[in-house]
Amino acid sequence: MVRLPAVQKRIRFVQCMIPPRSQRDSKRPRSRLYFECKIQTRCFRLMHRKRIFPSRTSPIFVDLLPHPQARPATNRLHSNSNDCNAASGRMMMTETTDRPFPRAEDIPLTRRLIALGFLAVAYIFYAWAWNTVDVLRPYIANDLKLSLTEAGSLYSVQALGALIGAVINGQLADRFGRRNALMVVMVGYGTVLALGTLVTSYPQILTQRFVLGYFTGSMYPITVGIYAGLFSSEVRGRVASVIMGSSYLAVSLLGAASTFIFERSLDWHLLLWAGAVPVALAFLAPLAIPNDRKTIPFGGAVTTATAKGRLPISELFSPTFRRQTIMLTMVSGFNFFAYQAFSGWATTYLKTVRMFGDAAIGVSVSWMFAGSVIGGFFWGWVGDRFGRRAAAVGFFLAAALILVYLYAPISPAVLNIVAFGYGTCLACSVVWGPWLSELYPSHLKSTAASIFNWGRIFSFFAPLLTGQIAEHFGLAVTMTIASLVFSVAAIIWLSLPGTLKRKTDPV
Template sequence: MSSSAAVEREPIIARASAAAEPDAGNYPPTIRAVLAFAFLLVAEFFYGWAWNTVDVLRPWLRDSLHLTLTQAGSGYSAQGAGALIGAIVMGQLADRFGRRNMLVVVMIGYGLSLIAGVAVQSYAHYLAQRFVLGLFMGGIFPIVVGIYTGLFRSNVGGRLASLINAVFSSSIVMLGLASGWLAGHDWQLLLWIGGVPPVLLSVIAWFAIPASSDGGGPTRSGTKLPILELFRPGLRKQTLLLAALTGLNFFSYQAYSGWLTTYLRDIRGLSAVTIGDLVAWQFAANIIGGFVWGWAGDRLGRRFNALGFLAAGLAIGVYLAVPSHPLWLGVIGAVYGFMLSASVIWGPWLTELYPSHLKSTAASIFNWGRIVSFFAPLITGALADRFGLGLSMGVSAVTFAIAGLIWLSLPETHPRPFLGRGRVKR
């Protein structure tokens, strides 16, 4: 990048170390990197399965524990609260003590915590189990992003993120289909299916992840807590806006997708098999969208994908208004799923906005938004009790639009973006 690049008043905010210097970094041999990334995809699949049981299995869990709509939704709030704390703690531990080590810890933790769900017998137990599960799952995103951005050059970061997104969405597709087949008989079997494999596979991380991408060590500023670097002068505003963006994303998703299976069963009157198919269609489109948005983020800039959030809000409004025909619901749901995956670029983007020694800590901002989102089920559940589930879900259309506008206001790290100049600094 030439010295004529635009100079920003706030250092590092405009820093795009990866996008501006795509050949920088000590990358492992290609075969080694591909094998390590393949292992990360396995960890991501079971993480996606575990995370989404709180939504996909909500109708059956609600029936088994005799919960109200608000109580059923608060399971996500407990899980989100745990993920917020887990992201902050696990991300920093990964940057200080090694990402491989912490990947093993969180895989064992979320596997055992998911299995513990079979022992839940009360509302209090449910909240506790989901909180502990969230603690471990909150660490997956910052750890995985911190590792794979150290395996390959950043000019393919969006496409790598799209593969991660595809595996995550595939896990939801499989969970949706499995819930249609098994939930009416023994939904707890789905907890065993998702929990046992990551525990058994976790030890492979020490052999699969190369040391060059592991991280670990003191922060460059000498601070004991890496997170403090994200709030130093020149970075504070950016960090807070990113947290607000991720918060609105999670709020919007939970306000709509979190209630989707409940809405389709209780309001639209559809069968479990049809509901499972609709969930599968939506996330199949999310997989396709992830590849498109990943490519777009690499070629057109990280802010370009904000357009997907604006379109997702529009799709939600249409979905809630169309007739209860599986074809209509499937098509509009697929459009929503496609647009939702615009955020696939966030992992690489977050690491590009901050110094490289803070990769996992910076990526943990993705989960900070849960401090906002874990109120979503409580708010939308209360609105649903008073005004109806459809109207409460419609709130997400507005919050997605607000999130899109915030995204467009944030720094760009691509040297030649489609939407405005790249705010790049050497």
């Protein structure tokens, strides 16, 4: 065919940019490298974007003409296009597949907010299911005739399941799609929560709590992986606040619902039937959440949308990230230990030491977690504005408020205010989701976020240890340990890298 003389120079430039056949990727037959050229011809005076494939030794004039089925390339290898100006044209190397992948930046904000809303609702029921082990602990122990140590072991077993679920399902989510994993997990934890109504013995409750922990422990890394891919790092702290705020809201609702149940002398097992809702909602996930396997993450690349090759978890322990991963696990572990040492025994402390009635306990728990809802938005803003490490001050404040809660001679009303402040400070960990996803490569978002649940290794023995201390020295001494552990966690937190990057136009 006849070549267009006006573009011969540009064609030669394209040819020199095409890699030799030996260097082309033979492992991905469905992907082909091509070059896009915007060429202004003398005869047409128009700018056309053309695909020039290296399957030919040189492009011909037909390659440079508009094609009726040509599609715009949206799945570029990098979020910032590596364009290079050539003569009067503009050229960039792109990867194409059978269908172009949209970028998260190009998905309408309304569509992304719908996905965020769905995640928030799913998280409400996840938090409801998870926190029944704490809020309902005295009533479970009473029905099954459990000792303090046996009652504390329920959290340990649930935490063990959560660790295993986070490690396994976090990697599966990175490999096979986070939306797919979300659907499976929602069906799983909803079903197991409802099955708790059939439990009648200690071995059965241990089994039920282990399986429930397996599914609920997967929610955090999967959710973080989804929203971190849909939103800019400049707003992820506030996005995380919405998600974590929904979990704290769930516990407040659980406390209010328990108050309603006990004031009317109803069966507390009714609270477990809430598990039917996430089972039904799971099948709506494809309508609400974009397919992460076919979406370029925000600021990322199509090649980093999902993990490939070796086990994703092995990359977290490479020489580059090993120390960082271990330190993050320690911070998470101390957080869980301190939380269990104080919050886990709060309802028992109010019932047996402060002599609160069932309704008053529900009110106090609601105050504590209502503070966490508000605190989550505050600390999310702090993390976006001043960096993720700045939120560590929340742990120091929580440590101080624990001492006031336990030892200050205050009235029940003031005690609830202190509980509200404690919950507000405890919410500083809301920035961990974005922080973990930013400290590691994009294709490890869910696996990296699962570090949050790795800390449960440290907290496995927290209820057993604190239960023994409580039996010998009292609950006040046990709960005081949380103040010290929160302070140590904050110190380690401040020693880790930050990820604050300021941009002029955050999205």
